[in-house]
Amino acid sequence: MAEFDNKTCAKLEVQEGIEDGVKKLLFVKSEWNPTSFELAVSDGLRAWRFEGSEAIVNARAEAWDKGVSWVMEKLKFYLKVGQPGVAYRFTKTRDNQRKLSFDIEDKESELALTANFLMVNASDPESVTCDLLRFLHDSNARLTDSYLRKVQSLSQSFREQNALLEDDTKLKNAKTEIQNDYLKKFAAVLNSKKTKIREQQKEIERLKKENEKLREDSKSKAIDEDERDDTTSSSSEDEDDEEMSTPEKKVKRAEAFSERLVSEEKPFTEPASTSGVNVVNQDPEATQPFLEEVENDAPVSELPKEDPPSLPALIGDEPYKGIQRRRRRT
Numbered sequence: 488m489a490e491f492d493n494k495t496c497a498k499l500e501v502q503e504g505i506e507d508g509v510k511k512l513l514f515v516k517s518e519w520n521p522t523s524f525e526l527a528v529s530d531g532l533r534a535w536r537f538e539g540s541e542a543i544v545n546a547r548a549e550a551w552d553k554g555v556s557w558v559m560e561k562l563k564f565y566l567k568v569g570q571p572g573v574a575y576r577f578t579k580t581r582d583n584q585r586k587l588s589f590d591i592e593d594k595e596s597e598l599a600l601t602a603n604f605l606m607v608n609a610s611d612p613e614s615v616t617c618d619l620l621r622f623l624h625d626s627n628a629r630l631t632d633s634y635l636r637k638v639q640s641l642s643q644s645f646r647e648q649n650a651l652l653e654d655d656t657k658l659k660n661a662k663t664e665i666q667n668d669y670l671k672k673f674a675a676v677l678n679s680k681k682t683k684i685r686e687q688q689k690e691i692e693r694l695k696k697e698n699e700k701l702r703e704d705s706k707s708k709a710i711d712e713d714e715r716d717d718t719t720s721s722s723s724e725d726e727d728d729e730e731m732s733t734p735e736k737k738v739k740r741a742e743a744f745s746e747r748l749v750s751e752e753k754p755f756t757e758p759a760s761t762s763g764v765n766v767v768n769q770d771p772e773a774t775q776p777f778l779e780e781v782e783n784d785a786p787v788s789e790l791p792k793e794d795p796p797s798l799p800a801l802i803g804d805e806p807y808k809g810i811q812r813r814r815r816r817t
Contacts, residue, residue, distance in 0.1 A: 493519045495567040496622055501577035501587070513577060515587075516619050517566050522555055524562065527615050528577075528587065528606060534615035535585055535606035551593075551600050561591050562602065584608065 496516045503509055516527040522544055526537040539562075548558045565573065576588045585606040590599040609615045 494622065495519070495563075496619065496626065497566060497568050499569045499575050501575045503577055503579075511577075514619055514623075515566060516622060517563070519559070519563055522559070524559070526566070526587075526604060526606075527609075527619060528585075529612070529616045529619050531616065532612075534609040534612035534619075536609050536615070537587070537604045537606050539604070547602075565589055565591065565602070580605070 494517065496514060499513050499515055500510050501513050503511060511530060514529050514531075516529075518525045522541045524539045524544075526539070528535045528537075544555055544558055548555050551558065564570070569575070573589055576586075578586050578588070580586055585608075587604040587606055588601060590601055593600055
């Protein structure tokens with residue numbers, strides 16, 4: 488199949504008779520317009536023509552109940568290249584003409600629409616055949632040029648692809664080397680950090696042990712000081728008890744206490760010369776300051792109502808209990 492400038496050329500395998508199975512090859516050149524087309528058919532020896540005018544296309548569209556564009560699209564689809572599975576027929580008519588026909592499948596109505604083209608013998612079969620061969624030659628040349636250009640483009644693409652693959656391989660190798668270097672450096676840094684962390688952990692454990700040891704030492708020192716204070720306070724109390732337990736000192740304390748009590752028990756005797764009544768009666772004006780002084784004097788304190796302890800009780804054998812001292816805690 489060749490197609491250039493709205494022109495196509497297809498090689499069709501057609502069946503000449505209805506009953507016999509004889510098949511032959513035909514070359515069908517088509518020229519397509521929006522609403523019309525032309526066909527030139529040749530078997531290499533004879534040639535035929537068909538002109539599908541706009542009126543014929545419209546009549547065929549009305550007969551099929553389809554649009555003109557749909558009819559043109561289907562005819563071009565079946566005539567630009569031989570479709571597999573489609574039976575192309577090229578039969579004789581009564582007036583010794585030829586008819587090209589084939590069936591078109593309509594998917595919407597699920598019907599087979601038959602396309603019939605009544606061919607007319609060409610007045611100059613040689614010119615038709617030469618024109619068809621020229622078109623095939625030009626199409627072949629164009630296809631060859633297009634093929635060569637595509638082959639060159641494909642070769643260039645392959646070369647570029649190979650170059651890109653080489654660059655990709657180099658980049659992959661470089662990437663692998665860089666990654667290995669980074670991994671080595673990272674491993675070295677990580678190992679050094681781990682070593683430092685282990686050293687710091689050991690240092691922290693050592694400091695914790697020293698701190699615990701210092702705390703234990705401070706606690707033991709505090710306990711020793713408390714025990715020392717207890718021993719000193721108990722020794723001082725024992726000394727006081729020993730001092731007060733001697734009988735001579737007990738006797739002396741008892742005598743001193745009894746003398747103090749005797750002195751306090753003496754009654755207060757007011758002198759006759761200083762009696763307030765006599766002085767006032769003799770000379771009231773002269774004795775007025777004296778009375779004021781006597782009135783302003785502080786009263787004598789009363790003696791204690793409780794009986795003082797007896798001397799035998801003071802010099803008894805009971806041990807003296809000193810004032811309880813309060814222990815000092817540090």
